[in-house]
Each structure stands twice: as C-alpha cells, then as structure tokens.
Amino acid sequence: MTGLVGSAGPPRAVVIRTEQRMARMVGYARAACASFVLIPLFGWAGLRHPWIAMLVAVAALAEAAWFSWRAWHGVGRLSRRLVLADVLFCVALMGVGSRAAVPDERNRIMTELVPFSLVSSAGVGFAMGLGISGAIMVVALMAAWSLAVLPDVTLKLGSDLLGFALWYVVAMLIAGELRRLSKATAHAQNETEVAWARAVEQEREAESLRQREIAHREIHDYLLPVVDHVAAGGAPSTALVREARRGAQRARRIIMDPRGLDPRFLHDGHAQGRAPGRADGYVPGPGPSSGSGSGSGDGRRADTGYGGSLSSTPGSPGPGAAATGTGAGVPVSLPVQVTTRGEGDEVTFEAMMSAVVDTFTDEGLALVPFLGIEGEPPEPVREALVAATREALRNVIRHAGQVDEVSLFVEGGADAMLVVVRDRGLGFDPATVRPGGGLAGSYRALERHGGRVDVSARPGLGVKVIMCWPAPPDGPSRPDEPSEAPGELA
Template identity: 35%
Template sequence: MVVFLVIPLFGWHKLVHPWLAVLALLAAAAEAAYVAQRLRDTKKIRDDVRLAVVDVAFCIMLMTVGSQAAAPHDRNVIMTEVIPFSLIASLILAFAIGLRVRSLLAILVLWGSWCLALLPDVGLKLGSDLLGFVMWFVVGLYVATQLRSMAVKTAEATAAAHKAKTELDHQRIFRDMHNDVVGIFDLLAVDMRLPEDARDLAASGGRAARNLLRGVHGDQPAFYARLMELTSRYRLRGMLVHPRFHIDDEPPEDVADAVLGAAAAALANVRRHSGPAPEATFFAAFDADGVLIVSVVDEGTGFDVDSVRPGGGLGRLPQAVRDIGGSFEVRSTPGEGTQVHITWPAEEE
C-alpha cells in the first residue's frame, strides 16, 4: 500500500507542500516496517491492541498531514492515494480487536479524521470512502473468523490424530508384550527339561505379566481379553500359539460365547492331532463394520475332510455357530495342515 503514496510525487509541481508528501511516504514506509516486524515478533495479530492503536493513530496522522500537501481544492485527489493505506487500519482492527465497542469507536474516529482531512474539498465520493472503511472492517471480521475456525479445527484434528496414534502404539506394545513376553513365560512353564522350581517360577512370572498388562490396558474389549485367555490356556498346555487379534469393538455376548467355544475346540484339535510339536496361528478381527472373523490355522498332519464325520471332531460347536447366524468352515489336506474359519454374520451366497 505504500507505493500508492508515491503517485502524488509525480505531480510535484501541483503540490502546495511537496515535502509533506515525501514525509508522508517515508512515515508510511516506516510504519509498514513496524507492523511487519511486530507480526514477526509476536507471531499473531489477534488481541494485539497495541498494534491496532498504533496503526489507527498513524493513519489519522497520515490523513491530517498528507492532505496538507495539496491545495484545498485538490485534497480529494491526493487523498485518493492515501485511502488504500488508511483502509488497512480497518482490517487490522477487525483482526486484532474484532467486533467490540472500541473497534467501532476507532472506525468512527477514522471517519471523522477522513472528513476533516478532505475539508473543504468534500464531494459525493466521500460516501464511498466512508463505506470503504466499513467494508474492509466487515471483510476482516469474516476472514478472521474463518481463519480462527480453521485453526481450531486443525488443532482438534491434530490432537485427535495424536491420541489415535498414541492408542495404536499402546495397543501394539500391549500385543507385542503379551505375544512375546507372556509367551516366553508360558513356554518355559511347560518345558519339562527345566527343574520344577524353574517351571513354577516361569508360571508365576506369566501370571504376574498378565495381571500387569491387564491393569495397564484394561480398556481393551472384554472379547479381546477372552481371546488372550484362550491363547494363554493352550500355551500353558505346551502348544505354541501365535495370536493375531484386531478387536475394535465388542461382539454380542451369545456370538462371543459360540465363536470362542468353536475356536477353543479347533485349538484342542490342533493340540491333539497336528503332530508332536503342535503350533497354530490364532487370528481374530472385529471392527466397526460388525463383521467378526476368527481363524485357527496349523501346518500339522492335516486330514481328509470328506472322510471325517460332520463336525470334524468339533461336536455341536459348528452348529452352534450357525445357530447364531455365522458360518463355520474347515479346510484340510493330508500333510498340509488344517484351517478353521468362522465368520459372523455368515456371508451371503
């Protein structure tokens, strides 16, 4: 906006006091530098009353002094070049103070100063000049409101993202500790090569680790805790179980009971029939979409599914899953292991 104040200097010979125009130009450049420096120092403009007061005071001085550079009948012309700089004061008022009584009073003072600076060269253009102060103030209010709203939403989104990341980190650490630390205790507790007191100590350590994790991460869904308990139960029986659980919500109680019963039976079958070193991957997922998937997969001896009676040694549990609207599928090939897949609700064919 300072460049507008250079324009009157091109009509140097028409000015009554050209040195006042030069003084106004230099003062405007200094004030613009002050505003820029203050914004760099404070990093904000909101509630900066000092900046708003200094800017309004300077604009009043600029109007008063700058208008004197021209003859009385030419003041409207020279003030046309001053008004862009003065309108910035309205914008700063909107950003720094907002819609308050003192900012409205400042607008009235700017109006009065503008009218006095133009005297006696007052014409119809005065109305549009005064309206300009109001329009810039209103635009400033709108932009400031939008920017503040965006800042609040950005801060909320950042906080939510940080919270979600922290929660995911906690869940990952929890799973890793349960799968690794507790798993080591469980394996040591059933390792018959170790002395009995060492096995007892490992079992005690496993219980202590579970209690610690339960206390640290007690906000996990109850279904997640039941899956972990089932995993630990078979680990303590000498079976190597690799849990892969992603549980974000709680399934209905009857669904959880039926699915866990079927999963327990599948793990029991792995322990009994998969070979001398039973090992299985235990997968479960349930999210906000409401689809529960549970799988027990081993790479043991396998069997011919067609040669086994319905239920595959699982009793009524497959039917129990179907009774609650789920599906139960067993896939197996001799020598290639077995896969048990449970889905609720059952996929539509």
C-alpha cells in the first residue's frame, strides 16, 4: 500500500494509479492556491510589516512548488510525511503571515492565506483518512488559524476548553485506576475467603479425625476390656464395677451425654451417698443421710455389696444393698468381702480416700493412687486428711497445668498416716507464692489436729505435698499462725 509499483500485480496497479491521481489532485490544488498568497502584497501600504508578507509569499510559493513536484512524482498514495510537512508549514505560515497586518486587521490578510492552508486539510484527508493523527492535524490547523486571527480569545477559549478535556481525561484515568484496584481487592478477598474456607474445612476434618481416634481409643482401651471380661465370663469384682462405671462415664462423654460431663451426676445417680463426698467434711450425718453414707460404700473398693451385686439396683439403700448383695441373687457365690468398718455407721478412711480417687479420676485427672491403709485414725484426723488431700488434688487441677500423672500415696494405720500428693506440672516458686491465700485452710486444719503439711515446689518441676499425722517430732513444724486468718480455720 505504500506505493511500490513493482510489488503489485495488474489489479493492484489500478488501485495505485488511482492513489497517484488523488495525490496529483492535491498537488494541483496546492499549486493553484499558491497564487492567493500574492494578493496581500497589493495592499502593501496598509500592512504593518509588508516584508513579512513578502517573505510569506515567497516561502509559500516555494513550498507549493516543492509539494506539487513531490505529489506529482510520488508513487501510489500521498506520503504521510509530505502531508505532515505541509501541515506544519501551513501552521507556521498562518502564525507568521498574520503578523504582517496590524492587530485589528489580521482578518484581512488571513482571508488570503486561508485558501492556501485549506489545501493542507485536503491533503490530510487523502493521505490519512479517518483517524486520530488526521484529526489532530486538522485541529492543529484550525487552532493555528484561530490563534492567528483572534489570539486573545483563542488563548482564553483554548485553555478553558482544554480544561474540560483534561478533566474528562483525568477522571477517566482515575476511574479506570480505581476500578482496577477494586477489582483486584475483590479478587484478593475472594481468594482469602476460599483459602479460609479451605482451612476451616481442613481443621474440621482434622478435628473430626481426632475425635474419631479418641473415641476409638476410649472404646478400645476402656470399654472393650470390660465388655470382653464380662463376655468371657470373668468374675465381677469391685474393680470391674469401678472400671465399668468409669467406662460408662467415658462413653457418655463421647456421646456428649450431659450426665457424662458433670462428675457429680455419676455420684448422685449411681450411689446416693456420693454427694456428701464432695463436701470437704465428708461426714454422713445422723438419720437418712447416714444410711446413704454407707450406701456410698457400694461403689467403692474393698467395701461391701457391689462385689456381688452387678444386678442390684443402683441407689438402693446402703445397708440393705449390702445385705442382698452378699446373701442372694447371684448364681455362684461371688467373691464378696466384708471389710471391717469403723464404729457404727462411720465411713472407713480407705472408703473416703477411694471416693476422693474416684471423684478426681472421673474429673479426668490422671491419678495413680496407692492406698495402703491398715487402720482408722480418729475421725477428725480422717476428715482433716481427706479435706487436705482434696485440696491438694484440687490445686493440681487448678494450678499445675497439663499434668501427665498425679500420684496419690496413702499409707498408715490407726496411729500414723502419711499422704503424699505429687505432680510434675508447672510447679511454682515458693519464694514468690505466699502460702495461704484462702487455699491453705484445710492444711492448717490438719495442723490443728496434730498433723503437718509440707509443700515443696520448684517452678517447672511440679509440686509435692506431704501430709503426715502425727507431725514428726524432728524438724521444725510450720509456724502456727492462727491469728493470721482465723476465718479459714472455721
């Protein structure tokens, strides 16, 4: 299309010839219109700078000759560069030529210069066709004419109109930028939401897997052995009953039965006497509660009744249940041992400690108990020891953090008793933690009954609470400070 004859075949030749003719037409027009620039010279006297008009006329004639010659000899379509040069020349021609006249009469000289410049537009039309560069050239010609004739008005108009155009363009750019930004943000948000949803999903899957594993493990480790044992015809024993009870508790926790989540329910619902066991005093009072107190022995180790009464109704009155358990209802006479109780309806120390073990085991504490109890210390001492033990274990739950194992060691008889509670949890620094603070009340109560409590702790290495009764003669006992917190002793 650039006008190389040799490269075109016969049908292309027609096109090229037509282009050449159009180019020559512009050339004719340029040559013909050149004569107009001579006209201002005839009003030589009325011009402000006649020599400028002279110069313009000469330049215009020369340019027209050059242009026409190029248009005539050009091959194919009118050259864009030629047209551009022509436009630039015309702009200069109008700008310079208008200076020849006095400011108020510029229109006169421009009337003659316009025909010459109009040809330039025609050249743009032929060479450029429809397009931005063509439009810019035409606008440049128009602006040049306007500037030449009315410079003040044009400047004012131009700057204002340019303002409109600029605002339009700038707004368009800003809007485009903001839209791109919002799009990117929305995309990023979307991505984040998808990733988050995926993470939540993965988390849920992991949690569900974990729960399944826990359930699997609980069933495998705690329920199945009990069921297997019974299925194999194993002898029901107090240990089996205890394991079965804990298994049921664990199963309830797995299926989220609220009864499995509240340890108290187990005691209340299974053996009526457990409820008093949670109070620190642990003394079954006279009357009905005394009956339930001994009934609580049913579920406990080394106590009467439950050894043989797998089928006995839970919650039946204590002594009665013990009687039926030993006497009737079981095909073979199962191992049932009636241990000696304290005086009358008193609860044995071993039963009290077993209840403590059960309570805390059911609460999820990994308790490793050793109960070697040969006799019964006096009742107030038993109560004080049990309360202090509860407090020590409660402190483990509250303060030790995640503990692997807590050992509860109880050994002794009627005239001496040793209780050691040992955990390997967080521990504390004895230098910074003040004993007491409302918690050491039951420790002091034991001291009042002639016992002694030693708490040794090191940060990070757990706590060891040694409770002994009576207080050993050697070694300094804790300084008695009854005046410091008399309220706690009550």
